[in-house]
Amino acid sequence: KAGVTQTPRYLIKTRGQQVTLSCSPISGHRSVSWYQQTPGQGLQFLFEYFSETQRNKGNFPGRFSGRQFSNSRSEMNVSTLELGDSALYLCASSQGTTGTEAFFGQGTRLTVV
Amino acid sequence: QKEVEQNSGPLSVPEGAIASLNCTYSDRGSQSFFWYRQYSGKSPELIMFIYSNGDKEDGRFTAQLNKASQYVSLLIRDSQPSDSATYLCAVNPSWGKLQFGAGTQVVVTP
Numbered sequence: 001k002a003g004v005t006q007t008p009r010y011l012i013k014t015r016g017q018q019v020t021l022s023c024s025p026i027s028g029h030r031s032v033s034w035y036q037q038t039p040g041q042g043l044q045f046l047f048e049y050f051s052e053t054q055r056n057k058g059n060f061p062g063r064f065s066g067r068q069f070s071n072s073r074s075e076m077n078v079s080t081l082e083l084g085d086s087a088l089y090l091c092a093s094s095q096g097t098t099g100t101e102a103f104f105g106q107g108t109r110l111t112v113v
Numbered sequence: 114q115k116e117v118e119q120n121s122g123p124l125s126v127p128e129g130a131i132a133s134l135n136c137t138y139s140d141r142g143s144q145s146f147f148w149y150r151q152y153s154g155k156s157p158e159l160i161m162f163i164y165s166n167g168d169k170e171d172g173r174f175t176a177q178l179n180k181a182s183q184y185v186s187l188l189i190r191d192s193q194p195s196d197s198a199t200y201l202c203a204v205n206p207s208w209g210k211l212q213f214g215a216g217t218q219v220v221v222t223p
Contacts, residue, residue: 033209042216043157043201048209056210090156092211098144099164102211104156 002027004093004105012111018079021108023091025072031055031096032074034066037088037107049074050096081112116140119202119214126196128223132189136202136214139183143212145205146178146185150198151216157201161187192221 005024013019025032033048033056045058049068068074078085088109094102116139126132134148145164149157161176163169163185169176175188185204189196199216206212 031209033211035211035213043203043211043213045210045212050209055208058210088156094209096209098205100145101159101162102147103159104149107156 004091004103006089006091006105006108008108009106010109010111012113013081014113015081015083017081018077019081019110021076021078021089021091021110023074023076023093023105025074025091025093026103029093029095030072031094031102032068032072033092033094033102034074034076035090035092036060037090038086043090046076078110083112086110086112116206117202117204117212117214119200119217121215122218122220124217124219126189126192126219126221128192128194128221130192132192132196132219132221134187134189134200134202134217134219136185136187137183138185138202138204138212140204140206140212141180141183143204143206146176147203147205147211148174148176148185148187149201149203150196151201152198189219192219194221194223197221 031050034046048056066076092102148161151157163176177186202214203211
């Protein structure tokens with residue numbers, strides 16, 4: 001059974017640009033959630049999608065957005081990149097109901113220069 | 114007050130000994146509780162998941178949950194050098210959201 005796949009693995013972008021990250025969940029999983037991990041702030045929740053609907057959102061500015069497609073694949077977009085957006089971006093896949101496990105992908109390492 | 118608290122460590126454990134990790138959380142509505150292991154430069158790997166009060170054992174790992182005390186712990190028996198990593202406690206306070214502690218670094222010494 002394939003795991004959670006995130007692409008690309010590494011990205012270098014310039015301040016002011018925008019970026020799109022992709023996440024393919026485990027087959028049969030309908031929930032995809034996104035997290036930002038930095039040395040200073042740890043793992044922070046960005047948002048979660050379930051059956052193409054955003055069900056939950058963290059405390060990030062509107063520059064961070066996402067969507068989910070009918071096949072459960074999800075994308076995250078960051079516009080007007082800032083240096084502080086440099087981080088490891090992780091997505092987690094789950095069945096989306098209470099009492100189910102969440103599995104992470106390998107992450108996308110974003111560097112903003 | 115942080116919503117999920119863990120001792121940052123490092124927790125130094127002799128090889129073959131038991132490592133004991135603790136986590137407290139503030140949101141009483143949390144339903145599910147997770148322990149992830151993260152090696153440096155890698156993504157978190159799920160090692161234990163618990164949602165009922167009591168103990169849950171899986172191989173060398175035992176998770177303990179006490180919802181009344183808002184406390185969850187992880188025991189690693191017969192610690193091996195390969196267990197050296199950061200252990201992240203996570204709780205599920207609402208749909209699809211995991212709230213993480215800062216992590217406890219475990220160092221297993223031969």
